[in-house]
Amino acid sequence: xxxxxxxxxxxxxxxxxxxxxxxGERLLGREEKSHxxxxxxxxQDAKALIRFLRDDPSxxxxxxxxxTAVDYLKYPVAQPERxxxxxxxxxxxxxxxxxxxxxxxxxxxxIPTITDxxxxxxxxxxxxxxxxGIEFLGHPDLKRILMPDDYEGHPLxxxxxxxxxxxxxxxxxxxxxxxKGGT
Amino acid sequence: xxxxxNDWATTTLETAVNWARANSLWPMPFGTACCGIExxxxxxxxxxxxxxGSEVMKFSPRQSDLLIVSGRISLKMMPVLQRIWEQMPEPKxxxxxxxxxxxxxxxxxxxxxxxVDQFIPVDAYMPGCPPRPEAxxxxxxxxxxxxxxxxxxxxxxxxxxxxxxxxxSVAFRTPDAHYRHNEDHSKPVAAPxxxxxxxxxxxxx
Numbered sequence: 409x410x411x412x413x414x415x416x417x418x419x420x421x422x423x424x425x426x427x428x429x430x431x432g433e434r435l436l437g438r439e440e441k442s443h444x445x446x447x448x449x450x451x452q453d454a455k456a457l458i459r460f461l462r463d464d465p466s467x468x469x470x471x472x473x474x475x476t477a478v479d480y481l482k483y484p485v486a487q488p489e490r491x492x493x494x495x496x497x498x499x500x501x502x503x504x505x506x507x508x509x510x511x512x513x514x515x516x517x518x519i520p521t522i523t524d525x526x527x528x529x530x531x532x533x534x535x536x537x538x539x540x541g542i543e544f545l546g547h548p549d550l551k552r553i554l555m556p557d558d559y560e561g562h563p564l565x566x567x568x569x570x571x572x573x574x575x576x577x578x579x580x581x582x583x584x585x586x587x588k589g590g591t
Numbered sequence: 592x593x594x595x596x597n598d599w600a601t602t603t604l605e606t607a608v609n610w611a612r613a614n615s616l617w618p619m620p621f622g623t624a625c626c627g628i629e630x631x632x633x634x635x636x637x638x639x640x641x642x643x644g645s646e647v648m649k650f651s652p653r654q655s656d657l658l659i660v661s662g663r664i665s666l667k668m669m670p671v672l673q674r675i676w677e678q679m680p681e682p683k684x685x686x687x688x689x690x691x692x693x694x695x696x697x698x699x700x701x702x703x704x705x706x707v708d709q710f711i712p713v714d715a716y717m718p719g720c721p722p723r724p725e726a727x728x729x730x731x732x733x734x735x736x737x738x739x740x741x742x743x744x745x746x747x748x749x750x751x752x753x754x755x756x757x758x759x760s761v762a763f764r765t766p767d768a769h770y771r772h773n774e775d776h777s778k779p780v781a782a783p784x785x786x787x788x789x790x791x792x793x794x795x796x
Binding site: 554555556559563568569570571572573575576577579580581582 | 666667669670673676699700701702703704705709710711712745
């Protein structure tokens with residue numbers, strides 16, 4: 409029985425040709441990594457590309473793998489924008505993984521949600537919102553998922569101090585003689 | 592003593608109670624990381640805290656008197672830990688197990704509490720990352736020795752000669768005093784022997 413995912417060079421070439429034909433000028437760059445392709449676009453173009461990758465019958469990127477983000481503040485190599493929102497998809501038909509890196513500005517970090525395409529993106533988008541403060545427009549339930557609900561700030565941003573802003577010392581102290589009480 | 596006519600002994604009730612407490616510590620495990628695995632090993636047959644009368648691992652704080660904080664405590668977990676500590680009946684003891692619980696360990700970051708002893712009283716610290724079960728037994732025996740003397744970090748204790756040092760003299764709270772105290776959190780527990788003080792834990796034998 410043939411293995412479900414086999415390496416076929418023609419699949420990779422067809423994928424690159426199709427994406428380049430679809431995106432055209434909107435494609436900012438393309439990288440071939442060890443076992444996947446990365447396509448770089450602007451934030452407003454990312455959803456159309458992801459929808460194309462999912463809906464094109466010969467590509468069929470049906471499986472959502474992950475969604476994460478990078479903060480390029482203080483990054484030595486110049487990038488189009490401060491944030492990169494990275495969506496990883498898998499095509500069981502082609503046996504190829506694809507990353508779509510969408511660049512989002514640091515002033516107004518906003519990007520359309522893809523929860524209507526992949527419902528698995530719901531929690532990962534909440535995580536990116538929680539830790540990077542990137543707003544996903546149209547997300548059904550955009551609230552914090554890891555940090556406490558009353559937390560202020562987005563701690564994985566590069567301008568957030570590593571040791572926090574004093575949150576970790578902000579708890580009531582239980583003294584020996586006061587069971588509840590002061591700090 | 593069987594067959595002897597001297598089949599009785601005198602002691603104070605306090606000593607007997609402390610002896611019983613020390614040899615039946617009921618732990619409330621709070622395992623949040625790899626230290627929790629070592630804690631579990633300490634409770635299993637090879638190391639076996641049952642030898643110290645402490646095998647009843649209660650995941651219910653209201654039936655426990657020994658809190659074992661084993662692992663790193665995050666911002667989101669600290670209120671949970673404090674609530675569990677609050678729910679435990681007195682007298683109670685706390686073991687801070689491993690580097691993370693004691694000092695934050697290597698995780699000097701925005702989200703991690705740099706030592707639970709900043710916020711809850713800790714009776715025994717255990718070094719190690721994670722500590723071996725032998726270290727756990729050592730800490731358990733330390734807590735036992737404290738319990739035998741009636742010492743807990745969460746409550747200071749009255750001894751006969753400590754009455755001259757009021758700062759160190761607070762008895763085990765009676766349930767009565769505990770409930771009254773909960774009504775007004777701003778006031779410390781009244782020192783024993785004072786006009787408003789309730790009966791202290793030094794019950795007459």
